Each structure stands twice: as C-alpha cells, then as structure tokens.
Amino acid sequence: MKGWLARFAVPLCLVVLLILGCDNRSGGQGTGGATLSQLAGGGSAGESQVGWLGELLGYVVLPFLWEGALLAVQISALAMIGGVFLGLGLALMRLSAHAPIRAFAWVYIWFVRGTPQLLQLVFLYDALPGIGIKLDTFTTAVLGFALNEAAFSAEIIRGGILSVNRNQTVAAASLGMGPLLALRRIILPQAMRAILPGMANDTIGMIKGTSIASVIFVNELTFRSQQIVGQNFKFFTVFAAAGIIYLMLTSAISLAQSALERRFNHELEPSAGSSSSWKRFLGWGASWLPGRVAAKATQPAAANASPVRTAPRPETAAERSAHGLLWREHLLAANASQDGAEDRPFVVCYNVCKSYGGREVLRNLDLTVKRGEVVTIIGPSGSGKSTLLRLINHLEHVDWGDIKVDGRYVGYEKSGATMRPIRDLAKARADARIGMVFQHFNLFNHLTAVQNISEAPIQVYRQDPKKAHDLALSLLASVGLGRHADHLPHRLSGGQQQRVAIARALAISPRLMLFDEPTSALDPELVGEVLAVIRRLAEAGMTMIVVTHEIRFAREVADRVVFMDEGTIVEQGTPAEVLDNPKEERTQRFLRMVEREETVADA
Numbered sequence: 001m002k003g004w005l006a007r008f009a010v011p012l013c014l015v016v017l018l019i020l021g022c023d024n025r026s027g028g029q030g031t032g033g034a035t036l037s038q039l040a041g042g043g044s045a046g047e048s049q050v051g052w053l054g055e056l057l058g059y060v061v062l063p064f065l066w067e068g069a070l071l072a073v074q075i076s077a078l079a080m081i082g083g084v085f086l087g088l089g090l091a092l093m094r095l096s097a098h099a100p101i102r103a104f105a106w107v108y109i110w111f112v113r114g115t116p117q118l119l120q121l122v123f124l125y126d127a128l129p130g131i132g133i134k135l136d137t138f139t140t141a142v143l144g145f146a147l148n149e150a151a152f153s154a155e156i157i158r159g160g161i162l163s164v165n166r167n168q169t170v171a172a173a174s175l176g177m178g179p180l181l182a183l184r185r186i187i188l189p190q191a192m193r194a195i196l197p198g199m200a201n202d203t204i205g206m207i208k209g210t211s212i213a214s215v216i217f218v219n220e221l222t223f224r225s226q227q228i229v230g231q232n233f234k235f236f237t238v239f240a241a242a243g244i245i246y247l248m249l250t251s252a253i254s255l256a257q258s259a260l261e262r263r264f265n266h267e268l269e270p271s272a273g274s275s276s277s278w279k280r281f282l283g284w285g286a287s288w289l290p291g292r293v294a295a296k297a298t299q300p301a302a303a304n305a306s307p308v309r310t311a312p313r314p315e316t317a318a319e320r321s322a323h324g325l326l327w328r329e330h331l332l333a334a335n336a337s338q339d340g341a342e343d344r345p346f347v348v349c350y351n352v353c354k355s356y357g358g359r360e361v362l363r364n365l366d367l368t369v370k371r372g373e374v375v376t377i378i379g380p381s382g383s384g385k386s387t388l389l390r391l392i393n394h395l396e397h398v399d400w401g402d403i404k405v406d407g408r409y410v411g412y413e414k415s416g417a418t419m420r421p422i423r424d425l426a427k428a429r430a431d432a433r434i435g436m437v438f439q440h441f442n443l444f445n446h447l448t449a450v451q452n453i454s455e456a457p458i459q460v461y462r463q464d465p466k467k468a469h470d471l472a473l474s475l476l477a478s479v480g481l482g483r484h485a486d487h488l489p490h491r492l493s494g495g496q497q498q499r500v501a502i503a504r505a506l507a508i509s510p511r512l513m514l515f516d517e518p519t520s521a522l523d524p525e526l527v528g529e530v531l532a533v534i535r536r537l538a539e540a541g542m543t544m545i546v547v548t549h550e551i552r553f554a555r556e557v558a559d560r561v562v563f564m565d566e567g568t569i570v571e572q573g574t575p576a577e578v579l580d581n582p583k584e585e586r587t588q589r590f591l592r593m594v595e596r597e598e599t600v601a602d603a
C-alpha cells in the first residue's frame with residue numbers, strides 16, 4: 001500500500017489540482033461546456049449547468065481532439081518503428097570493429113542529439129523542397145521524428161547490448177552461430193530488459209513531443225487544442241482535456257512496457273506469478289522490482305522442484321548403459337563422414353604463436369591429439385591453456401603457425417606462411433563440430449535447460465525442432481538432469497549448469513570436445529558430478545582436450561598429460577610419466593604446489 005501511495009499519490013494530486021485549477025481559472029462561473037459541434041465548428045462555448053467536470057469531460061470526448069490525438073499516435077508509431085530500426089543499425093555500427101563505421105555512427109548521433117528537434121523539423125520542411133524533394137507535412141514529421149529517434153534509440157540499444165555478458169556471445173560463437181543469429185536469438189532477447197524502459201520513455205516523449213510538429217502545420221492534438229482555445233479562450237479546460245488525452249495515450253505505452261518487461265524477464269518462469277499487466281501497472285501482484293519478481297518467481301515452482309543443491313542420485317547400471325549407448329550413437333553420427341582417417345592425428349597445432357598487445361601468450365607451440373585420445377592440459381595460471389583452446393576452436397585468431405582439426409583449417413585459408421580468417425567463420429565453426437565447455441558455463445540465461453541444448457541444432461544445423469527437442473531431453477537425462485528440462489539457468493546449481501553446458505555441446509554431435517577448466521568455478525561438492533559426466537564421455541571414445549587443475553582426475557581419465565608454462569609445452573606424456581615422475585624441474589615445482597593445496601583442501 002505504501003509503495004502504491006508513493007508511486008501514484010503525487011501524480012494523482014497534481015492531476016486533481018490541475019483539474020480544480022482549470023475550473024477556477026476558467027472563471028469559476030459554473031459554466032457548462034459548449035456543445036461539441038459548436039467547439040469543433042469554432043463556435044463560442046455555450047452555457048450549460050453540467051459544471052466544470054462535465055465541461056472538461058466534454059472536451060475529453062471531443063472527436064475533433066481525438067482526431068488530433070490519432071495523428072499524434074500515427075506519427076509516433078511510424079517514427080518509433082523507423083527510429084528503432086535505424087537506431088539498431090546505428091548501435092551495431094557503434095559496436096563495429098571498423099573505426100570509420102564507428103566514426104560515422106558517432107557523428108550522426110552527436111549531430112542529431114546536439115541540435116534542437118524543432119530546428120531539424122523546420123530544416124527538413126524547408127530544405128528538402130530546395131533539393132527537389134517535396135514531402136507533405138505528415139511525412140516530414142514522421143521522417144523528422146524517426147531520424148531524431150534513431151540517434152537516441154541507438155544509444156539505448158547499444159547500452160542494452162553492452163549489458164549482456166560477453167561470454168554469451170562467445171558461447172554462441174562456439175556453437176557455430178554467426179553474429180546476426182547470435183544477436184537475434186541470444187543477445188537482443190537478454191538486452192531487451194535493459195532496452196525497454198528507455199524505449200518506453202522515448203515513445204512517451206515522442207507522443208508528447210509531436211506537439212512541436214505544429215510548427216510545420218501538422219494538425220495534431222496540441223495544435224487542435226490551440227485552435228479551440230483561439231475561438232473560446234477556455235485555456236485551462238481545453239488544455240487540461242488535452243493533457244488527460246495525452247495521459248491516456250501514454251498510460252497505454254506504460255501498460256505495453258509492463259507487459260513486454262514481463263515477457264522479456266528471464267528470471268520469471270512461465271508458471272510463476274500470474275498477475276496481469278494491469279495489476280503490475282498499478283503496483284499490485286508481482287513487484288516492478290526485479291529482485292522481488294525473482295524471489296516471487298522462484299517460490300511457487302520451488303515446491304515442485306528438487307532443492308537446487310542436491311547430491312546427484314546415483315545412476316543405475318541400466319541408465320548408465322543407456323546413456324553410454326546414446327553418446328556412442330552420437331559419436332558415430334558425428335564421425336560417420338570421416339573417410340577411414342583413424343590413424344591421422346585429429347588435432348595438429350604447429351608452431352602456434354599468439355600475443356595480446358605485444359605480450360606473447362603462446363610461443364611456437366606444437367601439439368597433436370589423436371582421434372579418441374583424452375589429453376589434459378595442466379599448468380600455472382596465465383600459461384596460455386585457455387588461449388590454446390580458443391585458438392583450436394577459432395574463437396580467437398592465431399598470429400602465426402597452423403592449427404588443423406581432422407586435416408582441415410577451422411575458418412582459415414593459408415596465405416604464404418600465415419593463416420587468414422575466412423569471411424564465413426561461423427559456418428566454418430559449425431562444420432568443424434567442436435563442442436566447447438567453459439569455466440563459467442555460459443548458458444544462455446533467457447533459455448530453459450532444454451532450449452539451451454536445442455538452440456544450436458535448430459538454428460544452426462536446421463534440425464527438425466521436435467527431433468532436436470527430443471534429443472535435448474535425452475541428453476539432459478543422460479547428464480542426470482531430466483527433471484530440470486524447463487528450468488532457467490539461474491534455478492540450477494553450478495554443477496547442474498555445467499552438466500547442461502556439456503549436454504549443449506554434445507547436441508551439435510561434436511567430433512572434438514574442449515573443456516576449459518570445467519570445474520574450477522564449482523564448489524568442491526559439485527565437482528564430482530561434472531567429472532563423472534566427462535569420465536563417461538572419455539569411456540565413450542570422445543576425443544577431448546581438457547584444461548584442468550584436477551590432478552587426480554587427470555591421472556584417472558587422461559591418455560596424455562600436457563604441462564604448459566609461459567606459453568609453451570614444458571613436458572608431456574602419460575599420467576604416470578608426467579604426474580608421478582616428472583622430468584622437468586618446473587613441472588615438479590608445479591605439482592608440489594598443487595599437492596600442498598590439495599592437502600590443505602582435504603584437511
């Protein structure tokens with residue numbers, strides 16, 4: 001109730017005062033309104049006994065004013081649509097990697113935001129005929145408002161896009177999504193929550209701002225009010241009526257905003273919260289505050305859901321065998337096209353160099369991985385392990401050297417001694433079918449577990465949605481999360497999220513799986529459930545490169561352990577060779593340090 005009062009008491013008081021003030025200032029004579037036809041026809045206000053409220057309502061329902069309001073709405077709607085599309089283009093230009101494109105968008109936004117809209121309208125109205133373009137006043141107004149809106153919405157959209165974690169784009173790219181697909185399916189739906197309030201503000205501002213179109217003789221609501229006032233001099237009553245009409249129009253925008261915010265609230269699951277847009281607008285039901293919405297959202301479903309941090313139910317032998325079969329089937333499908341090249345090294349990195357801002361991160365690195373081999377990479381922080389994985393999947397360009405997966409470059413063409421990225425990098429990544437699992441899971445926050453998994457098969461690989469959905473459900477079951485199919489990522493524990501991320505990578509039928517410290521962001525009690533899934537993948541014969549700090553795990557699953565330091569491979573061999581009898585002093589020092597840490601953790 002308090003919140004309701006705080007939100008609406010002040011505006012309501014202002015409206016009441018305005019109405020009372022109108023009555024007093026219009027003479028307080030208790031005069032009634034003129035008949036509508038008199039007003040519309042320009043006749044003087046007739047006297048009646050309906051009182052000030054009746055007079056005000058008379059103006060509010062006046063078709064002459066509503067026609068003007070309709071014009072204002074038409075101009076705003078068309079200009080808003082044009083402005084948003086142009087604004088999206090400008091926002092993307094502002095985020096472009098090419099400086100001239102960024103500069104062009106910046107100058108446009110700077111110029112349009114820095115000059116009064118009134119001047120822009122008058123300029124368009126007077127200057128365009130000078131170059132042979134003659135537009136009517138309505139079209140000029142729509143064009144003027146759209147061009148102006150584009151500059152403002154560009155910055156709102158850019159802000160929304162920037163508010164989405166960059167890891168979402170990286171995860172989309174790793175699944176073979178191109179920049180536009182990732183923007184449409186992953187980034188914009190998440191950015192909408194940040195974009196909507198600003199856009200609603202702009203739309204409301206534009207509906208009110210259409211009044212300045214009267215300078216080029218657009219006959220909209222304010223202009224029409226002025227016409228009536230010019231004939232009956234009832235300034236306050238007529239303008240108060242116009243104000244009420246504006247308020248009704250802008251309230252409709254607020255309602256639409258409320259409904260859209262609900263639609264794009266990825267913390268709110270479909271089953272949670274049933275309050276309508278009206279209730280939300282009025283402050284009843286779910287709160288406008290995201291925190292409270294989220295809290296409310298989780299309550300009803302929580303009763304049915306299992307507690308988030310449960311120990312995984314041990315898998316039965318039958319389940320294990322069924323999941324093993326599913327994964328083997330998956331592997332066979334992915335490898336079907338390969339033409340008897342079993343003996344060829346599957347991943348070949350040769351003389352790979354990578355620097356960031358002059359700092360060498362990988363130095364002349366050579367690594368080969370055989371088909372079906374499990375290679376774990378260990379090494380101190382900053383030694384370039386994650387960078388190597390990102391280069392193999394071409395999430396980053398190599399500076400020098402060669403990387404081939406199954407005998408092919410992933411999105412490069414060779415030019416002399418250097419590799420040049422090709423134009424359709426997304427397609428190359430999709431064709432390579434390299435599944436990647438990240439340290440911080442990078443699940444798409446607005447999609448449920450099952451949607452996260454089926455997104456790439458449907459959108460990138462054009463699989464039948466029903467089949468993709470069924471496969472996603474089986475993969476979820478295979479990682480022990482069958483009951484969590486419809487849960488959004490924030491409802492899952494870290495271990496569960498990571499298992500969904502593994503299932504998502506498996507859904508693209510990968511021929512190679514890259515794991516980038518898959519357990520290092522997890523609480524110790526959740527590590528086991530993720531390692532169990534990776535272990536089963538290894539048993540199924542998946543080729544894998546796993547960057548990890550889990551030495552015990554590396555010892556258990558790896559065919560080969562690679563120790564990296566300062567951007568190069570210091571030592572590699574079987575787990576027994578590298579972990580039990582390391583030759584290099586640097587490896588020995590690292591393992592002693594890890595052992596100390598593990599002892600402390602175990603204690």
Ligand SMILES: Nc1ncnc2c1ncn2[C@@H]1O[C@H](COP(=O)(O)OP(=O)(O)OP(=O)(O)O)[C@@H](O)[C@H]1O
Nearest residue numbers: 356357361379380381382383384385386387388517
């Ligand atoms: N995009 C980037 N821009 C600039 N520097 C980067 C970038 N990515 C990585 N680096 C730097 O490259 C070095 C190697 O990073 P990388 O993440 O590959 O190391 P790592 O061995 O995986 O470390 P950790 O185990 O801590 O994840 C680090 O010093 C890091 O700061």
